[in-house]
Amino acid sequence: MPLSIGRERQANIYLRGLSGKKPGIPTHPGLLEQRAEKCMSRAAWAYVQGGAGSEITQQANREAFTRVKLIPRVMHPVDVRDLSVDLLGKHYSYPLLMAPLGALDLIHPQADLTLAQAAKQTNIGMIFSNQSAVPMESCAQAMGDTPHWFQLYWSSNDQVVSSLLHRAEACGCEAIVLTVDTTLLGWRPRDLNLGHLPFLRGYGLAQYLSDPAFRKSLNDNSAHLSGVTKNWKTLLLAARLIRKGRTYQLSLADMRRAIAQFIATYSRPDLQWNDISRLRSATRLPIWIKGIRRGEDARKAEQLGIDGIIVSNHGGRQVDGERAALDDLMEVVQAVNRLPILFDSGIRSGADVAKALAVGASACLIGRPIAYALAVGGLKGVCELIQNIVAELDLTLALCGCRNVQELRQLGYVYTPPSSY
Ligand SMILES: Cc1cc2nc3c(=O)[nH]c(=O)nc-3n(C[C@H](O)[C@H](O)[C@H](O)COP(=O)(O)O)c2cc1C
Numbered sequence: 001m002p003l004s005i006g007r008e009r010q011a012n013i014y015l016r017g018l019s020g021k022k023p024g025i026p027t028h029p030g031l032l033e034q035r036a037e038k039c040m041s042r043a044a045w046a047y048v049q050g051g052a053g054s055e056i057t058q059q060a061n062r063e064a065f066t067r068v069k070l071i072p073r074v075m076h077p078v079d080v081r082d083l084s085v086d087l088l089g090k091h092y093s094y095p096l097l098m099a100p101l102g103a104l105d106l107i108h109p110q111a112d113l114t115l116a117q118a119a120k121q122t123n124i125g126m127i128f129s130n131q132s133a134v135p136m137e138s139c140a141q142a143m144g145d146t147p148h149w150f151q152l153y154w155s156s157n158d159q160v161v162s163s164l165l166h167r168a169e170a171c172g173c174e175a176i177v178l179t180v181d182t183t184l185l186g187w188r189p190r191d192l193n194l195g196h197l198p199f200l201r202g203y204g205l206a207q208y209l210s211d212p213a214f215r216k217s218l219n220d221n222s223a224h225l226s227g228v229t230k231n232w233k234t235l236l237l238a239a240r241l242i243r244k245g246r247t248y249q250l251s252l253a254d255m256r257r258a259i260a261q262f263i264a265t266y267s268r269p270d271l272q273w274n275d276i277s278r279l280r281s282a283t284r285l286p287i288w289i290k291g292i293r294r295g296e297d298a299r300k301a302e303q304l305g306i307d308g309i310i311v312s313n314h315g316g317r318q319v320d321g322e323r324a325a326l327d328d329l330m331e332v333v334q335a336v337n338r339l340p341i342l343f344d345s346g347i348r349s350g351a352d353v354a355k356a357l358a359v360g361a362s363a364c365l366i367g368r369p370i371a372y373a374l375a376v377g378g379l380k381g382v383c384e385l386i387q388n389i390v391a392e393l394d395l396t397l398a399l400c401g402c403r404n405v406q407e408l409r410q411l412g413y414v415y416t417p418p419s420s421y
Contacts, residue, residue, distance in 0.1 A: 004079075004081070004394065004398070005083070005390060005391060005394045006390075006391040006392065006393075006394030006395035006398065007395070008391075009387050009388065009390075009391035010391060010395070013027075023384065023388075024376075024377045024380055024381055024384050025373050025376050025377045025381045025384050025385060025388075026376075027388050029348035029349050029369065032369065032372050032373065032376065032385070033049075033368075033369075033372055035372070035376045036048075036371070036372035036373075036375045036376050037049070039375040039376050040106075040107060040375050041106070042194065043106065043191075043194055043196045043198075044106035044107050044375070046190035046191050046193075046194055046196065047103060047106055047190075047191055047196070047198055048106070048107070048368060048371045048372075048375075049190065049368070050188045050189070050190030050191055050317070051186075051188065051315065051316035051317050051320070052186035052187055052188060052316060052317055052318050052319055052320040053186075053187055053189065053320025053321065054189075054320055055316060055320065056316075056320055056321045057313055057316030057318075057319060057320055057321060057322050057324075058315065058316030058346075059316075060316070060322075060323065060324040060418075061313065061315070061316055061324050061325050061326070061345045061346030062346050062348070063324065063418070064324035064325070064326035064327055064346065064418075065326060065346060065352050065355060067415060067416045067417070067418065068326060068355045068358070068359060068413050068414075068415055069413060069414045069415075069416075070354065070355065070358060070396075070400055070411070070413055071400075071411070071412070071413070071414060072399055072400040072401055073400065073401035073411065074401060075401070076401035076402075076403075077403075078397070078398040078401060078402065078403050080403065081394060081397060081398060081402075081403045081404065082403065082404045083095065083390065083393065083394060083397070083404070083405065084404075085362055085363055085405055087308070087340055087342075087362060087363060088175070088286050088307055088308060088340065090147065090174060092124075092125060092147060092363065093123045093124070094123070094124055094390055094393075095353065095357060095361075095362065095363035095364060095393075095405055096124045096125070096353065096363060096364055096365075096366060096386070096389065096390070096393075097124060097125040097126060097127055097147075097149070097342070097363060097364075097365050097366075098115055098119055098124065098125070098126040098127060098365070098366055098370055099127060099344050099365035099366060099367040099370070100127040100128065100129035100130070100131075100132075100151035100177065100179070100290075101115075101129055101367065101370060101371055102129040102130065102131025102132060102198075102204045103131055103133070103198035103199065103203045103204030104132075104133055104204075104371060104374065105133030105198075105203045105204065105206075106198055106203055107371060107374055107375045108133075108374055108375075108378065109133065110133070110134055111132075111133045111134070111374060112128065112129070112132040112133050112134040112139050112206075113134045113138055113139055113142055114374060114378060114379050114382065115139075115370065115374065115382060116134075116138075116139035116140075116142040116143045116148070117142050117379055118379055118382035118383045118386065119143060119146055119148075119386075120142060120143050120144060120146045121379075121383050122383050122386040122387060122390070123146060124146075124386055124390075125146065125147035125148065125149065126139070126143065126146070126147075126148050126149075127148070127149045127150070127151050127177055127365065128140075128148060128149065128150050128151060128168075128173070128207075129151050129204075129207075130150075130151050130152055130153040130164070130179075130207055131153070131199070131204035131205070131207070132204065132206050132207055133203065133204060133206050134206050135206050135207060135210040136150060136167060136168060136171055136173070136207060137167065137170075137171045137210075140171035140172050140173065141171075145172075147174050148172065148173055148174065149173050149174055149175040149176070149177055149288070150164070150165075150167075150168035150173040150175075150176055150177065151176075151177040151178075151179055151290065152164060152165070152168075152176055152177065152178050152179070153179055153182060153266060153267060154178065154183075154267070154268045154271055154275070154279075155265050155266055155267070155268065156264075156265045156266075156267070156268045157213070157214070157217060157265045159213040159216075159217070160208070160211060160213045160214045160217065160265070161282070162213070162282055163211050163212060163213035163214070164207060164211060165282050165283045165285075167211070168283075168285065169283065169284065169285060173285065174285065174286070175285050175286045175287070175288055175307070175308075176279075176283055176285050176286070176287050176288070177287075177288045177289075177290050177310065178279060178287060178288070178289050178290065179290045179291055179314075180271065180289055180290065180291045180292075181290070181291030181293075181312070181313065181314050181318050182267065182291070182314060182318060183267050183268055183269045183270075183271050184267060184269050185197075185267075186314075186317050186318035186319065186320075187320070188317065199259065199262060199263070199266075200225075200259060200263070201237055201240065201241075202237075202240060202241050202244045202255060202259060205258065205259070205262060208258065208262055209244075209245075209247075209248040209250060209258060210248060214258070214261070215250075215258075217261055217265075218254060218257045218258055218261060224256075224257070224260050225256060225259060225260045225263075238252055241255040241256070241259075242255075273300055273304060276301075276304045276305075276306065277304075280305065286307035286308065287306055287307050287308075288306070288307060288308040288309065288310055288342065289301050289306050289308075289309050289310065290309075290310035290312055291310070291312055291313070291314060292309045292310065292311050292312075292328075292332060293311065293313060293322070293323065293325070293328040293332075294328070294331065294332075295331040295332055295334060295335030295336075296335070298311075298332040298335045298336045298339070298341075299335050299336060301339070302336050302337065302338070302339050306339070307339075307340075308339055308340040308341070308342065308362075309332065309336070309339055309340075309341055309342070310341075310342040310343070310344065310365065311325060311328050311329045311332050311341060311342070311343050311344075311345075311361070312325060312343070312344045312345050312365070313325045313328070313345045314345070315344070315345050315346075315367050315368060316345065324345075324346070324418075325343065325344070325345030325346055326343075326345075326346060326355070326356065326359065327417075327418070329341070329343050329356065329359050329360065329361060330359055330360075330415070333359060333360030333361075340362040341360060341361055341362055342361060342362060342363050342364065342365060343356045343359075343361035343363075343364050343365070344364060344365035344366070344367050345367070347364050347365070347366055347367070347369075348369055349389060349392055350388070350389045350390065350391065350392025350393035350394070350395070350396055351392055351393075351396050352364075353389065353393045354393055354396040354397060354400070354408060355413065357405050357408050357409060358408050358409060358411060358412065358413045359413060360409065366385075366386075366389065369385055369389075370382060370385065372385075373385035
């Protein structure tokens with residue numbers, strides 16, 4: 001670990017500036033977002049950027065970060081720092097993981113593989129999405145011993161669930177993340193206005209198309225896509241499905257059946273706490289629950305022997321007008337005794353990570369900014385983004401008079417509740 005990872009990154013950028021070179025991706029989160037929009041198709045931008053309803057939850061997520069204030073202390077030696085954290089007995093160099101992000105083949109055909117390579121190069125963990133563009137085995141191979149986890153959407157097809165869990169164990173995933181806030185898809189006007197759902201067009205289906213249990217289910221399923229009229233757009237779509245299908249030795253008819261089967265089985269709106277014991281007996285891996293917002297749910301998870309929770313509102317993509325995720329984090333931190341708590345929804349910078357850690361998160365997941373960086377700069381862009389976030393976190397820590405995450409937590413923070421609560 002370099003003595004000052006933040007100062008090194010900063011110096012590197014300024015030195016390159018002497019020969020006229022600018023950072024490959026903007027270091028300001030707002031500018032990165034603007035550049036990303038220009039680099040994506042309309043449909044990709046709608047899917048990545050969009051939220052539920054009028055996107056008030058997304059605004060609340062960001063606004064909450066302006067209400068948490070750090071109060072730096074001075075004259076504390078911070079010349080040697082350590083950003084590492086332990087999660088369930090495993091050591092992580094930084095308190096960061098890549099959030100599971102589905103359907104990123106809207107941006108880049110090998111999106112998840114590129115992210116896995118970036119995670120490996122920058123030494124942060126990655127959570128493979130159930131809706132990824134590349135099968136988990138390929139990403140796991142690219143990551144080697146860099147920590148990787150698998151995120152599960154609990155399908156109504158139990159064989160597929162157990163097959164996915166088995167594959168996750170076999171390819172060295174260190175944990176299962178069960179996402180519980182998306183048992184139904186939220187109402188997302190940006191996608192609705194374009195009539196564009198990535199999965200219906202074959203995006204984000206790699207884990208299924210490569211799964212033996214899912215493929216087997218194609219032989220005996222009756223699901224089909226109704227109401228699709230033939231025109232030049234559906235012909236273009238067919239051409240794309242044929243190309244995608246080739247990767248998995250699936251015909252166009254198979255691909256159509258696969259999409260219909262996915263739509264029919266991808267979620268389980270009847271999921272309940274009782275189901276957790278079945279998941280527990282189906283895998284030997286630690287289980288994290290992603291999508292907890294209330295203290296009482298966090299306590300329930302703790303009572304049921306869940307290993308960790310992820311406070312998240314899915315980046316405001318599910319319910320319009322819910323409380324900011326950072327406010328949820330405060331309640332959940334108070335509610336649980338021993339569970340490690342991860343956090344996402346609204347993190348855009350290293351300073352945001354510092355605030356979430358000060359509030360009580362053990363580590364944070366980076367979501368949309370990863371997709372922005374992928375669109376703007378590919379592999380190099382994602383690596384730069386992570387380096388920038390780590391650098392800013394390191395400098396924020398130091399400038400607050402803290403040498404590690406523990407000291408940051410002890411430093412505390414000032415919080416102004418929103419006036420409308
Ligand atoms: C394009 C996109 C795809 C996502 N796909 C998944 C997914 O497959 N599984 C999941 O659990 N969460 C998914 N999420 C939610 C993220 O994991 C994370 O909770 C969210 O991005 C955090 O909000 P933020 O990006 O605004 O910080 C997705 C989010 C986005 C933006």
